[in-house]
Amino acid sequence: MNPVAGNVGGMALGKDYAAQDCSLARALEVVGERWTLLIVRDAFYGVRRFSDFLAHLDIPRAVLSARLAALVGTGVLAKDGHDYVLTDMGKELWPVVHTLARWAEDHLSAEPSRVFVHTDCDTRIGPDGTCPDCGRHVPPEELEIHAGPGVRRRTDPVSLVLRSPHRLLDPIRP
Amino acid sequence: MNPVAGNVGGMALGKDYAAQDCSLARALEVVGERWTLLIVRDAFYGVRRFSDFLAHLDIPRAVLSARLAALVGTGVLAKDGHDYVLTDMGKELWPVVHTLARWAEDHLSAEPSRVFVHTDCDTRIGPDGTCPDCGRHVPPEELEIHAGPGVRRRTDPVSLVLRSPHRLLDPIRP
Numbered sequence: 420m421n422p423v424a425g426n427v428g429g430m431a432l433g434k435d436y437a438a439q440d441c442s443l444a445r446a447l448e449v450v451g452e453r454w455t456l457l458i459v460r461d462a463f464y465g466v467r468r469f470s471d472f473l474a475h476l477d478i479p480r481a482v483l484s485a486r487l488a489a490l491v492g493t494g495v496l497a498k499d500g501h502d503y504v505l506t507d508m509g510k511e512l513w514p515v516v517h518t519l520a521r522w523a524e525d526h527l528s529a530e531p532s533r534v535f536v537h538t539d540c541d542t543r544i545g546p547d548g549t550c551p552d553c554g555r556h557v558p559p560e561e562l563e564i565h566a567g568p569g570v571r572r573r574t575d576p577v578s579l580v581l582r583s584p585h586r587l588l589d590p591i592r593p
Numbered sequence: 594m595n596p597v598a599g600n601v602g603g604m605a606l607g608k609d610y611a612a613q614d615c616s617l618a619r620a621l622e623v624v625g626e627r628w629t630l631l632i633v634r635d636a637f638y639g640v641r642r643f644s645d646f647l648a649h650l651d652i653p654r655a656v657l658s659a660r661l662a663a664l665v666g667t668g669v670l671a672k673d674g675h676d677y678v679l680t681d682m683g684k685e686l687w688p689v690v691h692t693l694a695r696w697a698e699d700h701l702s703a704e705p706s707r708v709f710v711h712t713d714c715d716t717r718i719g720p721d722g723t724c725p726d727c728g729r730h731v732p733p734e735e736l737e738i739h740a741g742p743g744v745r746r747r748t749d750p751v752s753l754v755l756r757s758p759h760r761l762l763d764p765i766r767p
Contacts, residue, residue, distance in 0.1 A: 442703035442743070443634050446693040449701065453625070460617050494700070508700045514721070515696070518688050519620040526668070526682045527623065529616035547688070547730060556721060569616070 449493045450512065454478055455486050459495065459509065460516050463559055464533075465591040466577055467502035475577035505588065513559045514548055521546040530569025535562045538586070559587040623667045624686065628652055629660050633669065633683065634690050637733055638707075639765040640751055641676035649751035679762065687733045688722055695720040704743025709736045712760070733761040 450456055457476060466472055473483055487503055490496040495509040523529040525546065535544050538561055540552035550557050563584045571578075580591050624630055631650060640646055647657055661677055664670040669683040697703040699720065709718050712735055714726035723730050737758045745752075754765050 441631070441634065441694065441706050442697040442701075443690060443694040444631060445701050445703040446697035447630060449697070450693070451625075451627070451630070456621060456625070457615070457618060460615065511696055511700070514692050515689055516617060518692070519624070520615065520617040522685055522689070523616040523620035523623070526685070527616075527619050529619040532615050 449489075449495065450515075452486065452489070454482060455490065456512075456516060456519070458483070458486050458490065459505070459512055460520075461577070462496060462503065462505045462509065463513060463516060463587055464564060464577065464581065465585060465587070465589050467499075467504060467590050468592065469501070469503070471575075471577050471591060472503075474575035477575075502590075510559060510588075517544075517548055518546070531567035532569040532571070533581070534565045534567040535587070536565055536584075537561060538563050562587040623663075623669065624689075626660065626663070628656060629664065630686075630690060630693070632657070632660050632664065633679070633686055634694075635751070636670060636677065636679045636683065637687060637690060637761055638738060638751065638755065639759060639761070639763050641673075641678060641764050642766065643675070643677070645749075645751050645765060646677075648749035651749075676764075684733060684762075691718075691722055692720070705741035706743040706745070707755070708739045708741040709761070710739055710758070711735060712737050736761040 450459065454476065458472060461472055461475055466475060469483070469487070472487070473480060476483065487496065490509075491498055491503070494506055495512070496503045497506050498504075517535065520529075520531075520533075524531050536542065537544055537550040537552065537555075537557045540550050542550055542552040544550050544557050544562065548556055563586050564581060565584050566582055577591055585591070624633065628650065632646060635646055635649055640649060643657070643661070646661070647654060650657065661670065664683075665672055665677070668680055669686070670677045671680050672678075691709065694703075694705075694707075698705050710716065711718055711724040711726065711729075711731045714724050716724055716726040718724050718731050718736065737760050738755060739758050740756055744755075751765055759765070
């Protein structure tokens with residue numbers, strides 16, 4: 420990427436933080452755009468198809484297209500036929516997705532819509548991503564999503580699949 | 594907060610993700626706006642004064658005012674006289690700030706501008722926030738910031754202080 424200095428106001432269209440040398444700023448250029456982390460979250464849930472992201476996120480088609488293209492361009496997602504799949508680099512965003520969600524539950528009175536269970540131990544992981552039972556930092560491949568008390572009864576295809584426990588990263592539609 | 598349905602396009606001004614029940618969406622309503630996590634990062638560095646945030650972040654005054662007011666409103670920062678100080682809730686964002694920065698270093702070829710050292714062990718903490726020496730998950734109060742190879746020679750007051758090792762959360766200007 421070749422960041423260019425631009426309008427850095429609150430409503431700026433540019434993605435760069437040109438004057439900031441911090442690596443956090445570089446990360447935010449890639450995942451800091453509106454909706455992007457929610458798309459990444461859905462990819463962890465196993466969403467792979469454009470139409471499923473569209474129905475589950477309920478965002479304009481053009482926004483979803485732009486975000487998916489950017490995520491492929493930066494290597495967070497890879498195209499596999501018509502599917503969008505998290506790369507290894509993308510999977511390493513799991514602690515960010517999980518920590519932010521738990522932070523909201525702890526501090527913003529957000530009721531958990533999804534609860535993450537370490538399948539080996541059948542135990543809900545802690546806010547820092549470790550399993551209270553085995554003490555390990557659990558990778559997403561070993562987690563199962565369960566519906567939490569804050570879940571809404573939506574009827575899009577993704578929400579329907581996620582009414583039952585579902586292994587993280589397993590395709591929502593095999 | 595009382596989210597209202599609004600324009601959810603990429604350039605939307607609204608902060609809410611009304612159709613998303615996920616607690617991640619709630620977190621992004623609070624910290625997902627442009628510049629907000631960089632302000633939180635600066636607060637971890639010990640920046641407390643409006644003029645110091647302004648000079649170090651190099652953003653428009655109105656944007657900084659709006660972001661600081663929102664962070665105080667949601668309880669991430671508290672006002673202490675003229676100072677903006679991280680609350681306990683705000684301090685729990687440290688793993689998010691640190692993980693995203695390290696992720697950029699690992700995957701986006703971002704050279705570290707700041708390196709975080711566990712003062713007790715004099716050891717750089719790992720990408721997951723634990724100290725390789727003592728194995729503990731290190732809270733920000735026990736970390737010291739050192740200039741990394743990617744740092745720019747900027748001359749604002751914050752950058753000048755951070756040329757020397759500085760304990761996280763200690764005020765940049767005592």
